[in-house]
Every structure is written in structure tokens, then in C-alpha cells.
Amino acid sequence: MKKMLRLASILVISVALVACGNNDSSATERDSNTNKHLNGVVEQSKGESMADTRVKLMFSNKEVFVRMYDNPASRDFLAQLPLTITFEDYIGKEKISILKKRLSIDNLQAGNLSKKGDFAYYAPWGNIAIFYKGFEKATNDLVILGQIESGKENLENIDNDFTVNIEKVPK
Numbered sequence: 291m292k293k294m295l296r297l298a299s300i301l302v303i304s305v306a307l308v309a310c311g312n313n314d315s316s317a318t319e320r321d322s323n324t325n326k327h328l329n330g331v332v333e334q335s336k337g338e339s340m341a342d343t344r345v346k347l348m349f350s351n352k353e354v355f356v357r358m359y360d361n362p363a364s365r366d367f368l369a370q371l372p373l374t375i376t377f378e379d380y381i382g383k384e385k386i387s388i389l390k391k392r393l394s395i396d397n398l399q400a401g402n403l404s405k406k407g408d409f410a411y412y413a414p415w416g417n418i419a420i421f422y423k424g425f426e427k428a429t430n431d432l433v434i435l436g437q438i439e440s441g442k443e444n445l446e447n448i449d450n451d452f453t454v455n456i457e458k459v460p461k
Contacts, residue, residue, distance in 0.1 A: 340358055340359070340360035340364065340365070342461055343357070343358045343360075343364075343368065343458070343461070344356060344357050344358065344439070344458075344459040345358060345368070345371065345436070345456055345457065345458055345459060346456070346457055346458075346459050347420075347441075347454045347455070347456050348454065348455045348456075348457075349444075349452050349453060349454045349455070350448075350452060352441065352444040353440075353441055353444070354420075354438055354440070354441030354442070354444055354445065355438070355439045355440045355441060355459065356409045356435075356436040356437065356438050356439065357436050357437055357439050358409075358435060358436040359434060359435060359436050359437075361433070361435070362394050362395070362396060363393040363394060363395050363411050363433045363435055364435045364436060366393040366394045367393055367411070367418075367435055368458060370389070370391060371456060371457055371458050372455065372456060372457040372458075373389075373455070373456045373457075374453060374454070374455050374456075375387040375389070375418070375453070375454055375456070376451050376452065376453050376454070377418075377420070377451065377452055377453075377454055378451045379448070379449065380419070382423070383421060383422070383423040383424070384404070384419045384420060384421045384422065384423070385419070385420045385422065385445055385448070386412075386415075386417045386418065386419050386420075387417060387418050387454070388415065388416055388417045389416055389417065389418060392413075392416040393411050393413075393416075393433075395411070395413050395433055403432075404419070404421045404424065404432060404434070405421065405424050406421055406422060406423055406424050406442065407421065407422075407437050407438040407442050408420075408421040408434050408436075408437060408438075409434070409435050409436040409437065409438060410432050410433060410434050410435055411432070411433045411435055412431055412432055412433075413431040413432075413433065414431050418435075419432075420438070420445060422442060422445045422446045423446075
């Protein structure tokens, strides 16, 4: 009889612990599913997607549209918009501009190879890079923020520094 009572007690305690564990994980899931503000970045809930998030770069009566990728650096960049920055040519393959505020690259896997049309962040310098030609050399510090959808040709023939207004395109 004592063994049955002990077994029943263990069973009740086990069920109670499992229920408490599920409540904690439900609270964690609920918290992660809500919008929250962390280090100046508004994180999107799991139900929202950045798949349709685009930015527009405007300069010299021309436009370039970039579809943003879903990563912490991209979200951090979007939180800084609208921006007006000056780009310059770098090694005949990319246009670069140093950001006033560095982007968060926590928990990001950097080291991507760039390709034509990439909109990227180079962490050591804290700069945005727009690749208008491919760049074969690998770097461990390049984070791809997005991909140009249209207007690549507007960047290729600019030799001088140029000022760009960047804003998020409404969905």
C-alpha cells in the first residue's frame, strides 16, 4: 500500500512539474511572439515576415530598390531610417558609406561572398556596401543585408561621391 501511495505521489509531482514547465515555455513563446524593443531594434513577431520589406535609395533623380533580408543587422539598419549618407566608389566594384551608428551583428554568421547587387554591411569599418560588380575574395566580416531588385545600372557609372537618401518603402 505504501508503494502505491509513493507511486501516486511521484506521478502527481511529475505531472505538476511538467505542467509548470509547459507554462514557462508558453510564457517564453508568448514573449518571443510579441513585438519588443531591444538595443534600439524593434524585433518583429514570428508571424510577421521581412520578405516584403524594401528600401529605396534616391540620388540624382534615380532610384534603387533593395529587398531586405531578415537578420538582426538588417533590422538594425531599418531602425536607423530615413538616412542621408554619401557614398564613394571603392576598388571599382562597390559603393561604400560609413554609418554614424554601427549595426548589431550579434549571433550573425558573417563571411559571405559578395555578388553583384548585394546590399551589405562590412563590420570592421562600420560601412554599408553596394556591390555593382561581383567580388571574388572572401571576407569573414561581410553581412548581406539585402539584394537590389531594380536600379543596379544607376550605380555602375557613377565615378564621383554622391549623396543618397534612404527610406523604407511602405508595404
